[in-house]
Amino acid sequence: MNKSVFSSLVAVLASLVVATPALAAEEVNLYSYRQQSLLQPLTDAFTEETGIKVNVVHAAKGLAEKIKAAGENNPADLVLTVDIGRLEEVRAAGLFEAVNSPVIDEVVPAHLRHPDNLWFALTTRARVVYAHKDRVKEGELNSLKDLADPKWQGRICTRSGKHVYNIGLIASVIAEDGEVAAETWLKGLKANLARKPQGNDRAQAKAIFEGQCDLAIANRYYMGKMFYNTKSPEQQEWAEKIRVVYLDQDIGGRGQHINISGAGLLKTAKNKDNAIKLLEFLVGEKAQGLYATANYEEPVRSGIKTDEFIESLGDFKADRISLQEVADQRAAAARLVDRVGYDM
Amino acid sequence: MSTTANSTSPFSLARLRFDPWVWLALAIAALAIIPIATILMLSWADNQEIWQHLLDTVFWIYVKNTLLLCLGVAVFTSLMGTGAAWLVTRFNFPLKSVLVWALLLPLAVPSYILAFVITDQLEYAGFVQKTLRTLFGWQTARDYWFPEIRSIQGAIAVLSLVLYPYVYLLARAAFVEQAAQLFEMSRCLGKSQTQSFFKVALPLARPAIVVGVTLALMETINEYGTVEFFAVPTLTAGIFDVWLNMSSLSAAAQIALMLVSFSILLLGLERYSRNAGKFYKLTGQSPTMFAEPLSGFKAWLATALCLLPISLGFILPITVLTNYALRNLEQGLDQYLNSAWNSFSLAIMAALLTSILGLLLAYGVRLSKSNKMRSIAEAATLGYAIPGAVLAVGILYPLGVFDNTVDRLMKAWFDYPTGLLLTGTGGALVLAYSLRFIALSYRTLDASLTKITPEMDDASRILGSRSGKTLWRIHLPLIRPSVLTAMLLVFVDTMKELPITLILRPFNFDTLSTQVWDLASLEQLEQSALAALTILLAGIIPVIIMSRNIGSSERRPQGQ
Numbered sequence: 001m002n003k004s005v006f007s008s009l010v011a012v013l014a015s016l017v018v019a020t021p022a023l024a025a026e027e028v029n030l031y032s033y034r035q036q037s038l039l040q041p042l043t044d045a046f047t048e049e050t051g052i053k054v055n056v057v058h059a060a061k062g063l064a065e066k067i068k069a070a071g072e073n074n075p076a077d078l079v080l081t082v083d084i085g086r087l088e089e090v091r092a093a094g095l096f097e098a099v100n101s102p103v104i105d106e107v108v109p110a111h112l113r114h115p116d117n118l119w120f121a122l123t124t125r126a127r128v129v130y131a132h133k134d135r136v137k138e139g140e141l142n143s144l145k146d147l148a149d150p151k152w153q154g155r156i157c158t159r160s161g162k163h164v165y166n167i168g169l170i171a172s173v174i175a176e177d178g179e180v181a182a183e184t185w186l187k188g189l190k191a192n193l194a195r196k197p198q199g200n201d202r203a204q205a206k207a208i209f210e211g212q213c214d215l216a217i218a219n220r221y222y223m224g225k226m227f228y229n230t231k232s233p234e235q236q237e238w239a240e241k242i243r244v245v246y247l248d249q250d251i252g253g254r255g256q257h258i259n260i261s262g263a264g265l266l267k268t269a270k271n272k273d274n275a276i277k278l279l280e281f282l283v284g285e286k287a288q289g290l291y292a293t294a295n296y297e298e299p300v301r302s303g304i305k306t307d308e309f310i311e312s313l314g315d316f317k318a319d320r321i322s323l324q325e326v327a328d329q330r331a332a333a334a335r336l337v338d339r340v341g342y343d344m
Numbered sequence: 345m346s347t348t349a350n351s352t353s354p355f356s357l358a359r360l361r362f363d364p365w366v367w368l369a370l371a372i373a374a375l376a377i378i379p380i381a382t383i384l385m386l387s388w389a390d391n392q393e394i395w396q397h398l399l400d401t402v403f404w405i406y407v408k409n410t411l412l413l414c415l416g417v418a419v420f421t422s423l424m425g426t427g428a429a430w431l432v433t434r435f436n437f438p439l440k441s442v443l444v445w446a447l448l449l450p451l452a453v454p455s456y457i458l459a460f461v462i463t464d465q466l467e468y469a470g471f472v473q474k475t476l477r478t479l480f481g482w483q484t485a486r487d488y489w490f491p492e493i494r495s496i497q498g499a500i501a502v503l504s505l506v507l508y509p510y511v512y513l514l515a516r517a518a519f520v521e522q523a524a525q526l527f528e529m530s531r532c533l534g535k536s537q538t539q540s541f542f543k544v545a546l547p548l549a550r551p552a553i554v555v556g557v558t559l560a561l562m563e564t565i566n567e568y569g570t571v572e573f574f575a576v577p578t579l580t581a582g583i584f585d586v587w588l589n590m591s592s593l594s595a596a597a598q599i600a601l602m603l604v605s606f607s608i609l610l611l612g613l614e615r616y617s618r619n620a621g622k623f624y625k626l627t628g629q630s631p632t633m634f635a636e637p638l639s640g641f642k643a644w645l646a647t648a649l650c651l652l653p654i655s656l657g658f659i660l661p662i663t664v665l666t667n668y669a670l671r672n673l674e675q676g677l678d679q680y681l682n683s684a685w686n687s688f689s690l691a692i693m694a695a696l697l698t699s700i701l702g703l704l705l706a707y708g709v710r711l712s713k714s715n716k717m718r719s720i721a722e723a724a725t726l727g728y729a730i731p732g733a734v735l736a737v738g739i740l741y742p743l744g745v746f747d748n749t750v751d752r753l754m755k756a757w758f759d760y761p762t763g764l765l766l767t768g769t770g771g772a773l774v775l776a777y778s779l780r781f782i783a784l785s786y787r788t789l790d791a792s793l794t795k796i797t798p799e800m801d802d803a804s805r806i807l808g809s810r811s812g813k814t815l816w817r818i819h820l821p822l823i824r825p826s827v828l829t830a831m832l833l834v835f836v837d838t839m840k841e842l843p844i845t846l847i848l849r850p851f852n853f854d855t856l857s858t859q860v861w862d863l864a865s866l867e868q869l870e871q872s873a874l875a876a877l878t879i880l881l882a883g884i885i886p887v888i889i890m891s892r893n894i895g896s897s898e899r900r901p902q903g904q
Contacts, residue, residue: 029851035862036854055851058862061588062847065737066767069744073751073764075851085589092591160575162585194485198494198575210469211484231672232870334589338401343577 027053028274031063033081034261038295045290046281052274064093067266077269078278080122082261083164087119088327096264101276107283107301111322112260121260121323122282123297126220126316127169128256129245130205135214136243144173144247144257147215148188156192157204157213161342162334165201165219168259170336171329175321176254179332186340197343202226202235209238219259220244220313224296227309246316255319261297365811369708369721372701376724376779379738380604383730386738387597394586394595402577409496410578410606413571414561416500417507421560424504425511426553428650430541433519436635437643443650445887450657451509451833452883454840454857456569457876459502461661463573466493494574502570505657507563511556513829514791518552519545550617555791558614559728562783565603566731568843579603580731593737600734607729611722662880668873679854684878687855690770691838691882694777695831701778702785702830706793707815710801721790725783732780732843739776740848743767772848777838784837785830792826793819832886839879 032039036058043054057076059066067074067090079096081087090096096118104120112121129141141147147156159166173182194213199206204216205226226239248254263282269275281287288299292306299306337343398406431437432444450458465471473490482488491497526548530540568580579599587596638646709721727735747764754762766772796819804814820827842857849858856875863872 037862057849057851057853058846058858060846060861061584061733061843062737062740065593065740066847069740070764070767071744071748073748073768075764075768089588089591160572162581162589164589167589196492196494196575198573206469210474212468331590334585335397335401338397341401343575344402344405 026051026274027055028078028271028278029055029076030057030278031067031076031079032056032058033060033063033079033083033086034058039080041294042282042287042290045286046278049281050277052277054278064090064095067095067268068093070268072268074266074268075270076266077271077275078263078265080261080263082125084168084260084262084323084327085164085330087262087264088330090264091118095266095268097267097269099265099276099279101280103280104283109300111320112262112300114264114324115322119262119264121262121300123261123288123291123295123299124258124318125260125297126246126256126258126318127165127217128220128316129247130208130216130218130223130242131245132208132214133241133243138243141215141245142247142250143253144169145185147192147217148185150188150191152192152215154192154194155214156189157194157207157216158189158197159200159204159217160197161186161337161340165259166217167330167333167337168326169217169257171333172257172319172321172326174329174332174336175325176319179336182333183336183340186336186342190340190342202238205235205238205242209241220298220310221296223313224307224310244313246314248319249317253317254321255317258298258318260300260323363711363811365704365815366708366712366717369705369712369717372705372708372782373720373724376701376705376727376782378742379735379779380723380726380730382738382741383597383600383604383734386741387594387601389592389594391592391595391598394590394592395598398582398586402582406577406579406582409571409576410565410580412496413499413503413567413576413578414564416496417503417560417564418557420500420504421508421511422553422557424508424653425513425556426515426546426549428508428653429512429516429519429549430545431646431650433516434541434545434635435646436637437646439647439651443647443654446654446658447512447650448509448887449654449884450506451513452836452840452880452887453506453658453661454569454842454860454876454879455502455506455567456573456842457665457860457880458506458657458661459499459570459573461664462498462502462656463493464664465660496574496576499571499574499576502574503560503564503567505653507560508653508657510559510833511553513833514552514556514788515549517825517829518549551794552791554614554617555787558610559784559787561610562607562729565606565729568731568733583731583734587734596734600730603729603731604726607726610729611725615722658880662877665873665877665880668870669877672871672873680859680874680878683854683856683859683875686770686853687839687857687879688882690773690777690855691835693774694781694838695835697774698778698781698834699785699789699827699830702782703789703827705782705786706790707811707819709790710793711811721786725786727780728783732841733847735780736776736844736847739772739779740767743772743775767848767850769850770853773845776844776848777834777841780841780844781834781837784833788826788830788833789823792823796822828889832889835886836883839882 030039030043036056039056039058043056046052047054063079063086067076067079079087079090081090091114096114098117099120100117104117108120112124114120129147131141141152146152161167161170170182170186173185177185194207201216201218201222202225204213204218205222207213208216223239223242223244226235229235246256248256263279265272265275265279283301285301285304288301288304291297292299292304292310296307296310428443428447432440432447463470467473468485468490476482476488476490480488527540527545530544531537535543566580567578568584571578571581579602583596583599583603586592586599637643705721705724709718727738730738743766744764747762747767750765751762754760766775800818800822801814804818805811809817840857842861845855845858846861849855854862856879859875860872860879863875
């Protein structure tokens with residue numbers, strides 16, 4: 001083999017190794033399931049306030065495995081996710097350490113935290129029903145259970161039952177009503193679907209607008225994203241045709257199902273103090289306001305001024321069930337989706 | 345055609361001891377098998393409960409969908425790839441000089457991007473159906489029938505459109521490199537065009553076509569983005585469900601191993617098909633195939649047939665993405681340039697490393713003349729059939745052990761911590777891409793080396809050249825087009841690669857594909873158009889180099 005080719009290759013590989021980011025004194029390293037565009041304003045504000053640099057890896061799958069494989073040398077301090085399922089993945093692998101912060105204890109309610117403070121919510125995300133303003137009358141649908149009513153046959157759209165958002169929702173039904181009741185309900189819902197589960201939450205809104213269905217299950221914050229979308233103005237039309245229905249609001253009812261975006265501190269964290277500083281910043285007024293106005297999620301901190309349009313969608317009573325109980329039913333929910341053949 | 349000189353000699357250690365090239369190949373094979381061995385170890389657990397559940401519910405649906413998808417892709421890629429290759433090699437028709445290389449362009453399009461664009465146009469709310477509803481006054485989906493694009497048929501169409509260039513590329517090289525002489529002879533002996541094609545050209549090109557289809561099928565097996573988008577649950581979807589929703593990495597690894605067994609079956613079929621007839625190229629240069637001019641309707645039909653896959657697989661996505669990109673130009677240029685640089689340098693390094701590894705592996709197999717060695721090399725290519733995310737996990741653990749061991753030793757000996765030498769840098773990425781794509785380079789180079797008669801090696805050795813010099817002076821010049829093909833395939837695939845990049849990348853490190861993913865998972869694919877477009881455009885450059893290369897080997901005889 002040509003020696004020069006080989007040696008230049010070695011040189012290139014070596015330069016990659018040398019290019020390891022030099023570790024600055026004051027920094028904090030995040031593994032994040034949250035997208036760059038949302039996270040950046042928050043981390044920028046934090047750096048500006050504290051001078052602490054934030055390094056981020058945006059990850060999708062295999063984060064728990066990555067942290068495990070790196071062992072003691074694992075460079076990350078914090079994990080930020082958008083779903084209880086993903087936090088639970090890291091917690092179940094035994095990688096989180098309890099965070100003892102009076103600030104966080106005060107801001108985040110108990111049902112939105114792990115019993116031992118291994119993880120906690122930064123925002124909540126209501127998984128509501130989108131209804132067509134004209135084709136569905138106000139008050140015609142009140143409860144998650146109503147979605148299984150045969151009168152909606154061929155009128156409901158959802159994304160895959162296996163998506164983390166729906167696994168969370170179904171797991172909450174199992175946690176509240178038991179597996180048998182959940183199976184009956186999911187079968188009923190499946191029978192009412194207008195089409196095979198597909199697309200993302202936004203695609204469900206589009207399907208309502210185009211008349212393919214009248215109801216859809218989706219996260220509320222997408223309403224804000226569509227309503228303010230100047231780049232794709234057609235999405236504003238979709239949002240205008242939709243009424244958000246909050247479920248199970250009756251007295252004694254379970255309340256609207258919510259999921260969370262949340263965070264946990266890694267056992268192997270090298271910058272623990274900075275990590276906790278960042279976490280406290282993220283539940284602070286400034287960051288919570290940013291979450292509410294940039295991503296239209298519900299702040300965990302009370303008394304935060306939220307977005308005007310989101311406020312116009314009305315207030316709701318949220319389910320108070322412990323999210324850890326919901327997380328414990330995730331595998332059962334995934335199996336239920338298979339048994340019912342929800343996606344087939 | 346000649347008798348086979350190899351294939352029966354036993355795996356003799358005496359022979360291996362004396363040829364360092366064979367030991368090198370063995371070492372490379374061992375390296376490439378590490379991730380699969382890791383997955384094998386991860387799968388070591390009793391998952392009876394999960395399996396009972398899967399067998400009772402969705403398992404056979406996964407299997408059925410996977411098989412149907414493979415069958416569909418095999419049929420369509422071989423028809424499209426071979427058909428197009430034959431048309432442009434055998435005939436002259438309008439636009440042919442452009443079509444020859446343009447037919448490769450869909451290779452640059454990631455399947456998930458094509459899936460998005462095609463759905464965007466053809467779904468209920470898309471342009472086509474909307475127009476139909478306006479024209480005919482239909483009100484709802486119940487008023488008319490339209491094929492469901494988000495279906496297994498849709499997935500087959502999308503995957504075939506982006507994967508047929510593998511078959512086209514290899515079939516065309518085969519037609520150009522070897523079929524010409526014999527085809528002309530057959531014509532002279534009075535056989536018709538069709539007879540000569542089916543009796544001479546096609547059988548000669550069959551090994552190459554089978555390699556192309558095998559590559560396409562290996563990509564199909566591990567494909568995740570498109571099938572998820574089209575709501576077609578396959579075994580790959582099952583792997584992720586069991587891993588992430590049922591929290592069992594070991595059961596997921598077990599399903600992954602089933603996919604690997606499926607690939608072994610596929611490779612067995614490929615080998616059987618290749619061994620059924622062995623063909624050698626006697627000289628380095630072949631005469632050009634005489635291209636017959638077509639006229640009138642036939643000529644335009646040929647043009648249209650070649651244009652169809654290019655239009656759907658390339659022109660359509662590039663038009664839609666350009667349109668989106670122009671509407672979203674204001675996004676951060678710095679971040680974009682940074683990602684583009686990262687993607688580009690990673691792809692070049694992976695292409696270089698992979699071709700070198702693949703060449704050494706293929707040459708070692710050739711020198712060892714042993715079937716066992718060949719089987720070991722084949723095993724080294726199985727990483728291609730495992731979903732990228734699973735393979736990444738299989739690489740992660742051994743690299744973690746390596747990094748931590750080096751770190752510990754360096755600390756103990758020199759008091760100098762090295763940290764995560766590979767997993768903390770781009771090194772892990774380059775290595776992972778190379779281990780994943782070694783199938784592309786090994787197969788391409790092995791197929792090419794197989795065509796060189798062993799008498800060439802013997803002659804060179806008799807004349808006093810060692811095996812290394814023989815490789816450099818004799819083989820490399822002969823297989824140069826294939827080396828370029830291999831590098832092109834790896835370059836383009838690395839640019840498109842997503843799951844491995846997402847898992848193994850270091851801090852503050854973005855590539856074009858992760859940028860597309862970031863925005864697409866925010867359900868804003870429109871805004872990722874510029875990055876997506878760059879992936880496509882970067883794929884064009886190697887395509888042009890490639891086509892020049894094929895072209896020059898075609899023209900060379902007249903030039904002399």
